[in-house]
Amino acid sequence: MRKVQMSVYTLEDMLLMENMHEGDYDVAIVGAGLSALSLLHSGGAALGRTVVLDYQEQVGGLLRYLLPADGFGTEWELLRDFQLPPGVSLLLQTTAVGLLPAHDAEPTHTLVVRRRQGTMQLRARQVVIACGGVERPREHDAIPGTRPAGVMTPVLALQLLAQGYLPGRRALVYGDSRYALATARRLAEAGLEVITAAPTSGNGRSVRLCGTLEEICGFPRLTAVRLLCDQQSVEVEVDTLIYATGLLAGTHWLKGSGVALTAAGTIAVDAHYRTNIAGIYAIGTVVRPGLDHEDSVRMGKEVAALLPGGVS
């Protein structure tokens, strides 16, 4: 009874399904973040036999750690009310590590995935890449200085809070995206003293300090950061730096797959979210890694209508 209800399959189930026939799935979705949830929400059962897989233990992508939060109403509703449509299998803690596109001898696409039981292959006629990305760490922008404990991104800080720990006492949150400021509020609620800061060229949202991050100081724990404010170097004493400057498209697992990337490292898609390979689509952060864009939900909806067999 319970087993029929469960949408998470065991290895045995998977193998059984694989043995049923070639090209078991109509659609395989990599990532169960906002864009994928939106796609599932709009597409529903009409998508056909669908599998969605995600690295994490839960659905909702990176934003899951922040929600609910002010200014994220649409996203929270989507996540809160999400129901897995019938016919869709959800595989959590399942990571795509490779993609072998269809070719003459093999008309379906093959995803190489790794999960608790080992490595296996999933075949699908259409693949939607909705794997988002990771946050840009301080190292990506080569911010000079020491490498102490206490420097982290919002997702790390929010996860530590969710596990029941304070990551520091006095934090500077660097970045003025909606996300950065919501993270700052969450940290303040948890009891940290929080200073917000962002480069002057930011989006005009109000932060306490305007300046560019120049240097990270202190060892073994962060003791201060230096900002260049109005051509003056200002030292701010903090034990925590929340580096919230953006996202990097998560495309490393597509190396060698033939899926074309843009110069910026995102997946190249046309107006209909089609990649250069027929039957492979990409939506969400992995095509547009801006921190403030609100497109993921829309992209999911649109692609649901575009998938052959999808609803229009």
Add this chain to the structure above:
Amino acid sequence: MEMTSIDLDVDILVIGGGVVGCAILRELARYDASIALLEQYPDVCEGTSKANSAIVHTGFDARPGTLEARLLAEARQLWPEVIARLHIPYLQTGALMVALNEQEQATIAREIVPKAAANGITLQPLSRAEILEAAPYVNERIVGGVLVEGEGVIDPFWTTRAYCEHALLNGAQLFLGERVNAIEVGRRRLRVRTENGKTFSAALVVNAAGLWADEVARLAGDHSFKLTPRKGEFLITEEDHGVAQIILPVPSEVSKGILVTPIVFGGVLLGPTAEDVSDKRDLATTTAGQQRIREGVGRLVPAMTTASTVRQFAGLRAVSSTGDYIIRPSTVSERLLHVAGIRSTGLSASPAIGHYVGTLVAETLGLRLRTSYREALPEPLSEATHEDGEVVCLCRSITRGEILAALRSTLPPQTLDGLKRRTGAMLGECQGNLCLPRLIALFQQELGRDPLSLEKHAPGSRLLVERLRHLGSVPAHSGERPKRGQ
């Protein structure tokens, strides 16, 4: 000598758990003697040994006649066996030294080739066309160069750890987090005290404290040498642009110059710079340093000028006034042996330094080889075992099985960086910001470590400051899995 209780009595004590100290410990473990190593950090390989180019140099450019040149030559013979017995990841890439103009080309012919010959190494001259054919990513403006066939790259963390694990397997003892702050020299024995209040007694002490070896010498009243730090900054890129060889510029007097070096476990290392600094703890990276690296590598491999970076770091060379390795007894006692000033080739020479020091110590103390000695480390886990479990580090596809294997090893990590160096987790694009909470949980589950006590690297580098008092203030996310709709 004042009366203090002795916590541990051994024949030989090694101070310093870098690649040099650990290589020595491994050689000493061959002898019928009790041995121990003291390291101030919570892990081995936290000093210069973790921040270098990771090249196994042939020594082709060493000053002939120096101890350094001699030990590098001996190490060439020893490496194949060491790599095989300790299962160390190693890639014999070869190195291409490229000349950007006729003057550099002349320097190669006039200085580099004869020096290599004096060190027993024949360099293979290559034309511009030959180089560009073998390495199409190299700057088209080069005029020629030479191939140093025997150069390769290695995993320096693995090497240091494996030396140590091999010694432990043969009975050595390891004390981590023990910083030596006093040495009393007696006639027959030395007493070594640590900041934690422990006292060790030994018949012979090996000072392999790297950059701090002069300060350790001074603890015993020996002021015979001084070490100064020379910083080398690096940056790592995951864009390899096809780089498969080590690309060297024609060197200057001060350093081997800024190189392009493939990393044995993926990516490319760019650097190092060479800058004399005053503070032995100054490991900060700088805008100017990063800029210099970009300029330097741009001349060798133009695509690297703008390659995106995942990480920057710096290491400190221990520069001695003698310009050669300092391997000799101290001026205060035959029983204190310095192994210092191992400036920029310590990783490469480590098997030979170990052997040389081991032999010296055995002669001094009249030691015999042990009858039972295990020549090799057990095979590391097979690939199949590694695949066990889901991916924990998303950027590098490192699985739970790999993390658990490290946490359950003979020399388990005590810090997050220790885990990073053992598994490769957290080395990728996100630098651990996504998976770190999962790693903390595995540390707790496997080693019973309270997350609050976990440190990043050095003592004092805790990640978490306290438990949240009001969990209620942070909205908890339901851990429930979504159910199938109606």
